[in-house]
Amino acid sequence: MNAPASVQQVSGASAPLPSPHLGRAFAAMLQRDLTLAYLHRGEIANPLVFFLIVITMVPLGVSPEPEVLAGLAPGIIWVVALLATLLSLDSLFRSDFEDGSLEQLLISPQPLYLMVLAKVLVHWMVTGLPLTLVAPLLGIMLSLPGAGYLPLVFSLLLGTAALSLIGAIGAALTVALRKGGLLLSLIIMPLYSPVLIFGTSAVRGAIEGSPIGAQMAVLGALLAVAIVLSPLASAGALRISING
Amino acid sequence: MNSPDLELKQLCCERDERVLFRHFDMRLFPGDIVQIGGPNGCGKTTLLRILTTVSQDYRGEIFWRGAPLSRNRLDYLNHLIYLSHLPSVKKALSPRDNLRWFSGMSSGHRQLPLEEALACVGLFGYEDVPCYTLSAGQLRRVALARLYLTPARIWILDEPFTAIDKQGVARLEQLLTEHAAGGGAVILTTHQPLALARVRYINLEDFQPEGWELDAEAEVAG
Numbered sequence: 001m002n003a004p005a006s007v008q009q010v011s012g013a014s015a016p017l018p019s020p021h022l023g024r025a026f027a028a029m030l031q032r033d034l035t036l037a038y039l040h041r042g043e044i045a046n047p048l049v050f051f052l053i054v055i056t057m058v059p060l061g062v063s064p065e066p067e068v069l070a071g072l073a074p075g076i077i078w079v080v081a082l083l084a085t086l087l088s089l090d091s092l093f094r095s096d097f098e099d100g101s102l103e104q105l106l107i108s109p110q111p112l113y114l115m116v117l118a119k120v121l122v123h124w125m126v127t128g129l130p131l132t133l134v135a136p137l138l139g140i141m142l143s144l145p146g147a148g149y150l151p152l153v154f155s156l157l158l159g160t161a162a163l164s165l166i167g168a169i170g171a172a173l174t175v176a177l178r179k180g181g182l183l184l185s186l187i188i189m190p191l192y193s194p195v196l197i198f199g200t201s202a203v204r205g206a207i208e209g210s211p212i213g214a215q216m217a218v219l220g221a222l223l224a225v226a227i228v229l230s231p232l233a234s235a236g237a238l239r240i241s242i243n244g
Numbered sequence: 245m246n247s248p249d250l251e252l253k254q255l256c257c258e259r260d261e262r263v264l265f266r267h268f269d270m271r272l273f274p275g276d277i278v279q280i281g282g283p284n285g286c287g288k289t290t291l292l293r294i295l296t297t298v299s300q301d302y303r304g305e306i307f308w309r310g311a312p313l314s315r316n317r318l319d320y321l322n323h324l325i326y327l328s329h330l331p332s333v334k335k336a337l338s339p340r341d342n343l344r345w346f347s348g349m350s351s352g353h354r355q356l357p358l359e360e361a362l363a364c365v366g367l368f369g370y371e372d373v374p375c376y377t378l379s380a381g382q383l384r385r386v387a388l389a390r391l392y393l394t395p396a397r398i399w400i401l402d403e404p405f406t407a408i409d410k411q412g413v414a415r416l417e418q419l420l421t422e423h424a425a426g427g428g429a430v431i432l433t434t435h436q437p438l439a440l441a442r443v444r445y446i447n448l449e450d451f452q453p454e455g456w457e458l459d460a461e462a463e464v465a466g
Contacts, residue, residue, distance in 0.1 A: 101334065243301060
């Protein structure tokens, strides 16, 4: 065994430690979760595949008539995007809880708010963002009228980010429960409905030719509120979950 | 320099309507190595979780450098490293990636390059393999490598010797001695006797209430 290099300990009671660097911790968290997401890309693809399958089934199950589909398209795409996000939420903090990393996160001298924000950001990058990017393709399959594409992408961009953030609260509350999946859905669903309502009405409004500035503004406001409050609430919920 | 780093006063913890320990007093000075012992289920891990501020389920007071812990928690966490009984290692990642995350999260500078820390725990050549290919002992060693990287003064270790071979145990004991000699402090739980000179042994069983006290405590609590 090689001798340990001299481990210099800070001696003296008043020796200050360099204060923690926020940006570095945020980057470390982001990098770790993105690497993990890449290594588990099979699991990550699950919500996306679910999204694709449901949308391709709709013309088969409902009606292949373009007029019928065009009316349904905004609602169906939005509902399925919401369900796909919900499906992937349970795993947000689960593996960290099971292998003890969550405890390490709680006692790191970094604000838990930022660490949760980093985790949610990664969650959105691997679920909400891909969903948003494939949505126009699915719009074609559901014969979405031309005026609806841009609003669909922008409303999903704002909306899925809000969904990930809001969902994190539920995931944090239920992380310590053995079978928290159903409870998670029950907690989160009511909070999701405003996002769904304004998201679909933006796309529908654009198709009908009415101005959609108001709906987009509400979606943006929901996202802004979620960015500020949801990591706080999630951090509190995590502390409670771990405490038990 | 005779003030304790960490001071516990009349700590009392109850879990599932059972008193695990009560009237627990302890003072941790720089250079101390404290071994917490006792049978399984007597609350060792619970005590450590309270000391790391993960769990808030206790009565009594904890002081860090003379001030209540609730008031200077951040400063305390800056000086703390906690290895739980779970390795806290992501199995899909390599030891290097795991350590990089830990050192990014904790404050302060690295004492050593990551590779050297891994070499110190005998994982030379395993830096970039995924952790799921490592044995249980090697996984534990990945977690232990953090001790070579941290500038933290207070080390709280829950069963650090689990799955570690004889040589590894000797190395870890040496590391603990060096840490204590440098003015740090260690609190650890383990069931195996330590070959260290200055270990203070605390049996947590001594702080368990007797049968009749248990009833009285339950009445007070109820």
